[in-house]
Amino acid sequence: MADLLSWGRYPHHPQHPQAVYWADDVAPALSGIVDSHATSLPYGMGRSYGDSCLAASNHVIMTQGMNRILAADWKTGVILAQAGLSFADIIQIALPRGWFLPVTPGTKYVSLGGAVANDVHGKNHHVMGTFGRHVLRLFLYRSDEGMLECSRQIRPNLFAATIGGLGLTGVIVAVEFQLRPVVTSNINQTSIRFGRLQDFFQLSASHDQSHEYTVAWVDCLATGQHAGRGHFIAGNHALKDEAPYSHTDLKLAPSKGFKMPFDPPFSLVNSLSLRAFNTLYYHRQLQERIDSRVNYDPFFYPLDGIKQWNRMYGRAGFQQYQCVIPEQDGQAVIAGIMQEIAKSGTGSFLAVLKQCGDIVSPGLLSFPLHGVSLALDFPQHDQKNTLLFNRLDALVHEAGGRLYPAKDAHMSAAHFQKAYPQWSTIEAIRDPKLLSQFWQRVTQ
Ligand SMILES: Cc1cc2nc3c(=O)[nH]c(=O)nc-3n(C[C@H](O)[C@H](O)[C@H](O)COP(=O)(O)OP(=O)(O)OC[C@H]3O[C@@H](n4cnc5c(N)ncnc54)[C@H](O)[C@@H]3O)c2cc1C
Known part of the structure; x- marks a missing residue:
């Protein structure tokens, strides 16, 4: 089996899978x-961007083959x-049977x-909270205690x-969820084009009550x-009796898509391509507001349309910066x-803004805050990146915010430990044979 990386392909530490x-x-x-x-780490599909899915030993337990409904x-x-x-x-x-994920990234x-x-979150965080809220039971293997069941009633701390x-x-072997x-x-x-950052906050305030899903794309290079x-996107699951859309029953999205075929030697994302893309993207919607009926797949997963799009950043890879304030x-x-980012001239095709709700997350290290x-x-x-991230980190931490592991x-150890004070409880309960590069960096 080929060696694995994280989604951002940085740091470049190939993982040997078992x-x-x-x-x-x-x-x-x-x-x-x-x-x-000495130690290992479970590895799912490697969609974490940085080093939280990389084992300190570079030897991971690859779970993708453990993929059955029980x-x-x-x-x-x-x-x-x-x-x-x-x-x-x-x-x-589940979809052809009338069910969908309660929360999806x-x-x-x-x-x-x-x-x-x-404990992933999605566009409906303000209504449904994080995925962990919908988990009923977990089955977990620990090197020191063997197979354990845990839930809100059984071993609630674990x-x-x-x-x-x-x-x-521990290695989660099975999950029961709703x-x-x-x-x-x-x-x-509903897609609404807006001209200033403050409009995003007004649009969120006026749509979060009536729409289960809300999110915005912003042009991170626009100034003055x-x-x-950006564009504010709000959505609700469509109902069956909303004629004339009788063809909109429980149909799966067709599987199609372009694949990034190779690793370019340098990043295709640079200040020129970014500025051009962001300007075009902003102006792609001519009317201020468009109401439409769309399939769940492009609505929830627009980036999945290009397989391995992470290769676009070339061999050096990329980092995602996600904070909550x-x-x-x-x-x-x-x-x-955003002012700091625009000044730096670097950034991304898609900067995503989301208003998180006040539903308390069930995990000790869950990321979202109200x-x-x-x-x-x-x-x-x-x-x-170091220069820019230092400036952004200072703003985030002064405001009592945090970054997403x-x-x-x-992230520095000092910032992590201040932002996630429950880290020491996790360290006390940690399976002694499981250790990630992230955890080593921020705690040891
Ligand atoms: C395009 C894109 C969009 C995204 N959007 C969002 C978003 O909107 N919201 C959001 O919250 N996240 C988002 N993410 C991040 C992604 O949802 C998370 O990183 C998710 O946890 C990745 O799952 P994975 O199976 O790839 O896990 P991995 O990245 O392989 O591992 C993630 C962590 O889970 C642990 N793990 C994996 N399997 C097990 C197991 N069986 N037992 C115990 N631990 C295990 C690993 O040790 C690691 O610490 C996005 C990622 C991408 C690439």
């Missing part, structure tokens, strides 16, 4: 790695599945175990530590009177951060 297919494979796989390399009740929408099952596969099986190529370990636990509390009902596979989408311009200072601090989250990608360039490859 594949597991059944729960019984996990104990021998882990002890096999540990005998020669039990499903299609009356209640409760599923028990192996942890390597992907969200893409869950949709294939911006890619469907994540495993159940990875979604739990990062349950809370494992949701958002970054793969450090799906949400749908009657069609489509979304009623155009600073913070508490509600009270959100607008001013995000304006300051406030506003900004995420964008930067081509890897050691000196430029699933996306991170640079």
Whole structure:
């Protein structure tokens, strides 16, 4: 099996995988790695951008083959599945039966175990909270205690530590969770072009009550009177009796897509291509508001249309910067951060803004806070990124915000420990044979 990287391909530390297919494979796989390399780490689909899915030993337990549904009740929408099952596969099986994921990130190529370990959030955070809120039970293998069941009633401390636990509390072998009902596979989408950052906050305030899904794309390079311009997207699952859309029943999206065929020697993303793309993208919508009916796939997963798009950044890879700023200072601090980014001339095709709600996350290290989250990608360039990230980190931490470990490859130990004070509880409960490069960097 080929060596693996994280999604940002930075840091470039190839991981040697040991594949597991059944729960019984996990104990021998882990002890096999540990005998020669001291520690390991579970690895799902490698959609974390930085080093949180990279083992300190560079030897991971690869769970993708552990991908079966073990039990499903299609009356209640409760599923028990192996942890390597992907969200893409869950949709294939559940959607034709009238069920959808309760919470989904911006890619469907994540495993159940990875979604739990990062307690992922989606465009409906203000209504549904994080994925961990919909998890009912976990089955976990620990090197010191063997196979354990945990839930809100059984071993609740281990349950809370494992949701958002970054793969450090044991190898999750199975997850029981609650799906949400749908009657069609489509979304009623409203797309509104806006000219200033403050418009985003007004649009969120006026749409979050009426729309389950809200998010915005912003042009991170626009300055002056155009600073913070973008497109606000709101959506709700479409209902069956909304004629004339009778063809919109529970149909899966066709599988198609372009694949980035090779690694260019340098990044195709640079200040020229970024500026051109962002300007074109902003002006692609001529009317200020468009209401349409769209399939769930382009609505939730626009980036999945180009397989391995991460290669576009060339061999050096890229880093994503995702922060969340508490509600009270959100607008001013995000304006300051975007000003710094625009000044730096670097940035990404898609900078994503999302208003997170006040639903408390169940995990000890869950990322979302009540406030506003900004995420964008930067081509890897050691000196430029370090200078810019230092300035952004100072703004984030002064405001009491934090960075998302699933996306991170640079956060300092001091910032992590201040922003996630429960880290020491995770360290106490950590499986001694599991250790990531991220955890080593921010705690040891
Ligand atoms: C295009 C794109 C869009 C994204 N959008 C969002 C978003 O909107 N919201 C969001 O929250 N995230 C988002 N992400 C991040 C992604 O959802 C998370 O990183 C997710 O956890 C990746 O799942 P994975 O299966 O690839 O896990 P990996 O990246 O392989 O691993 C993630 C963590 O889970 C642990 N892990 C994996 N499997 C297990 C297991 N069986 N037992 C215990 N621990 C395990 C690993 O050790 C690691 O710590 C996005 C990523 C991409 C590439």
